[in-house]
Amino acid sequence: MFSLFRSAMAGRDRSRREFLRIGGLGMLGLSAETLARLRQAQAAGASGERMRQNSCVFLFLFGGPSQIDLWDMKPDAPLEVRGEFRPISTAVPGIQICEHLPRLAREMDKLCLLRSMQHTMNVHGPACSEVFTGREYFGAPTTDQATDLDWPSLSALAMRYAACRPGIPASMVLPWYLQFPGQAKRIAGQTGGRMGERHNGLLIQGDSQRGEFRLEGFELHETIPIERLGTRRELLHSLHAARHGAVVDTAVAQTFDRHREQAYSMLRERAGEWLDVRREPESLRAQYGSSLVGQSLLMARRLVEAGVPLVTVNWEDETKIDGVNTCWDTHQDNFPKLKNLLCPLFDQVFPTFLRDLSERGLLETTLVVAIGEFGRTPHMGQFSQSANTRKTGRDHWPRAFTALLAGGGVRGGQVYGATDKHAGSVVEQPVSPADLTATILQHLGVDPTQHYLDEFQGQPHALSIGKPVADLG
16 A cells, blocks of 8 residues: 655754644644655646646666666677577667567667666665766765765755646655665665755655555545645644744744645645556556556556656565665576566566557656666676676676666657677767756756755755756657
């Protein structure tokens, strides 16, 4: 079932607790944790009418998929490089991909294979941070875990700066924050970080056993209709005078006000309905499959329809509890895992998602990006970072990897950039995570050159230090 990720607001000081006590959270029937995950959305215009706006679905392939085995194959390379898989033709003459992705091959007219992604970080956490934030990792590559000095994620930047109509969060994340088993904190780069955790996107957490979601606190009950909530809201306004008798941090109070108004706006917009994938026809849900990642992409389509500018979907499969080969990580048994688990799952959910967007006329304005934190080593068993790598596996490789792009003005049926004969180095049209971030922000109507203030050092930083990729159309 869907449940809201439980996390308290930053700055749990005495003044905040006193204010929350006085403010009377229970008046709206919503928990502090629910309110704390909400941010006020910016209006799409004075009229407040629904408009078709640009959006982005960012599918993060956690673990790092193998570019050379999937979408940048080198069939003429030696066996220890090219591996076991063979390429197949696609719907676009001259473009080939892995034989175990036949459905994706049929949708190639919608896709751009951006084969020239590159950076230099080969450790999971810092590499995730670089792709999520579009910035080089600030510290030594010795940890996978988040710190308060993390650069803000694309999700947080969109939450703060992307425009959307009232009552709709600008950024949502599902179905989980990435976190390695046994580690106390989530992986770096997924939140507001040094820009402030209050800018985090709204996280919807899924149940991997049931493939379902639910956002608690946003389903109207028969005994509490929207009119009654409106009365409670007015009562809360009348309690504002009580603030004068308490020591209250003005910024905290204002944040709470924004959260409360956002919560009410989402209730008024009947968020419980557009967050409920069970309203979709069973036949369509079956096409996406019962996996959590499949249902997350179905939810992403619903969120795009509702007007959410950025939806981040973090890949989830049964190996997320494996500390050695988590999700797309393939240090061992690279080919069996791709053939039997990852390719069949991806080849079901991703082409279905693209086709669903296209049939509903949403692909023109929705930029779809599927990318991992890096690729895999060109040579089987090659050591680059992890001692867990065996002769049957591939280690981490950030020097050349592939992003899949579709929609949002990107021309389908094309290959952008190129790698050398072993898919180990970029030789044409290099693209950095910073460039990709700038491209997405620009698509969302956000100026990537504008600045925010670093809460730790008080220094201004540009939202992105990259340049939008201009020749994808």
